Amino acid sequence: MKQSRFEITENVPLTGSVYRMRIAGDTGDVARPGQFVSLRLSGYYLRRPISVCDREGDCLTLIYKTVGAGTRAMSGMKPGETLDVLTGLGNGYDLSESGDAPLLLGGGVGVPPLYWLGKELVRQGRRVTAVLGFNTRAEVFYEEEFRALGCRVTVATADGSYGRKGFVTDALPADYSYVYTCGPMPMLRAVWRATKPSGQYSFEERMGCGFGACMGCTCKTAGGPKRLCREGPVLRKEEILWDD
Amino acid sequence: MGRLNVTLCGLPLDNPVIPASGTFGYGYEFAGLYDINVLGTFSFKGTTRQARFGNPTPRIAECTAGMINAVGLQNPGVEKVISEELPRLKACFHKPVMANVSGFSVEDYAYTCALLDKEPQVGWLEVNVSCPNVHGGGMSFGTEPRAAAEVTKAVKAVASKPVIVKLSPNVTDIVLIARACEDAGADGISLINTLLGMRIDLKTKRPVIANTMGGFSGPAIFPVALRMVYQVSKAVRIPVVGMGGVRSAEDVIEMMLAGASAVQIGAENLVNPFACRDIIAALPQVMDAYGINTLQDIIGGAH
Structure with missing residues (x-):
């Protein structure tokens, strides 16, 4: 995991409520598809975890949906603005x-x-x-x-x-x-x-920290409790336990 | 003594900054980010006699200037903490650690504390009688002076290390509870745990948190925490560890002026994983700006 500043290079709507943001910065810790990053938005206390859609060199593509005030504020950000980003979160796909x-x-x-x-x-x-x-x-x-x-x-x-x-x-x-x-x-x-x-x-879950500290996103699996932000968000079919 | 050094229940700390229980795991998540030996110490994840999965999700809700959590004391149980977590911690943290303990009966507390007390890595026992997220335990011991005293006595009877009792703000008079703990032999008091709160999702019209309510923390609660630290530290002779919404070196100093001998940082670790390192680094400059020579000198300075 790394914490660094990224610059927004693009932020455009793909549909009525889905946006594509491209950000440039230190992508050294973004290792695998299925990992996510976590953005700090001015005026919002918790970070927003967003999955990585693509990584090309120092550029990350993030596609997100405006589901609340935070992501709506994010959709109004302009190229050239910068963001505090935690990168390299989650296990990703094998x-x-x-x-x-x-x-x-x-x-x-x-x-x-x-x-x-x-x-x-x-x-x-x-x-x-x-x-x-x-x-x-x-x-x-x-x-x-x-x-x-x-x-x-x-x-x-x-x-x-x-x-x-x-x-x-x-x-x-x-x-x-x-x-x-x-x-x-x-x-x-x-x-x-x-x-x-x-x-x-x-899997998706409401997260506190996004990097394994708060136990906010733990789920039960056949292999014991797993933090979706750390041992997930990707689980193997065999280890998934459904609620009922 | 350096400018940042303080003493907590007889044990020296290089600085008063202590990540709060539940926001720092058992330390090694953060050890991958920075050298956690820069910390005064840290309070590890609340540990119980038996392993606990905790509450169903969602366990987290965002608030203005804060968050609600209802994790529910997820932990692997004291035996595994001793056999697995502490050895892992030993490799990356070389100072005495604060062992945070919770329970569902007086015997639970005593049992868990007795085991952790024997661990050479443990410097202090922090007895959590204030978890708002479990039923039939936790906070119920910390809302009634007699029950808090009973837990304190039982733990003191088995402990050789200093016992710090962590109090809940969800009471009518926190000073009464603090005094009861002091009279029962507590070596220190830490406060405040989270404030009971809730959020409702306007789309589903249901509580956001699966457990309905949870503990509210973050910068919004700082003035409430500061006020309680001030009241309690004026009323007791034992040291007070202040916490609640602290996120800067300035906040640390304010807490110490209110009467805190050391300061815990909780929610801020979750949004800025480097918060404690950054606060420690900023302290000397901020002290200079306010004409403060040593931190030990300012404890209770506002009384």
Whole structure:
């Protein structure tokens, strides 16, 4: 983990409530797709954990949704402004278990961390399929970007206004070697049930510190309690325990 | 003695800055960030007789100038703390540590304290009778003078190390409780633990925290904490460790002027992991700016 200042180089809307921010700085601790960074916003006490969508040299791409006052304030920030950022947080995805034909399943703002993952998997010569789920047509983002990486892409919308009608689990391909997924809890649970191969699931939780000190984001796993900010946010399918 | 040196219950501290329990784990998360030997000491994660998972999530809610937590004393239990956490800590921290203990019965407190008291790494026992996030224990011992005294007596009976009792602000008269602890043999008092608070999510119309309520901490509570440190330190003869919303060298000095012999820093560690290191580094300059020669001299200076 590192604490350093990043400069905003871009902050643009992708949809009505989803923004892409690009920040430049010391990315030395950003090691793997699936990790996150934590931003300090002026006037807000706790940091905002945001998954890393891409890393290119000293530039990080962050895609975030305006869900409250903090992220709304963030969406108003301008290129040239700087941010206090903790980088290199979380375990990230392990690429070594992907097999030949990994499947990426993303829901809403769970889609972004899969982008860098897909890029790395394609680079390793894997045949990557991405199924991206959204509520409705107006919320779809990054379909073309995933395609440009060389992934086979299917988009599903819950209301059927674009792509396949239904959830990501309604648009699974016939054959795949492994699952990497990120999205809301009900989606992760549906994926856990609907897919046979093993996989890695990235969870979201309200965090206090984001680096393992406060025990605010602990969840029960088959391997004992885990801090989602530290031993997570990515858990292996076999260790996930659902609440009931 | 250097300018920053203070004494806490007879043990010397290089400086009065102490990360508060629950915001610093068992130390080694932070040891990867900076040399934690710059600290006066730190108070490790609240430890109980049995292992505890703690409360369901969400355990955290943001507030204006602060946060609410309802972790619920997640810890691996005293035996594992001794067999696993302390040996790991030994590799990165070479000063006496403050062992924070919580319990659900008087026997629990005594049992856990007796074990930790034997550990050479432990310099002080900080007895938490003020955790707002557990039922049938924790805070219930710290809201009633007789119960607080009973815990204090039981721990003192098994302890060779100084016993500091950590008090809750969620009481009508904190001075009464502090005096009861002093009369029961406490070597020091630390305060304040978090203030009971809550938030409601406007979208779900439900409490944000799964446990409904939690402990409010952060800069917003500093004036309340300062006032209680002032009141208690005037009323007791034993040393007081001040905490609550401290986030700068100036705040540390203010707490000491109110009567604190040492100062704990809690929530600030979570938003600025380097907070304690930075505060210690800033102290000499801030002391200069206010004409303060040594910190030991200013304790209770506002009385």
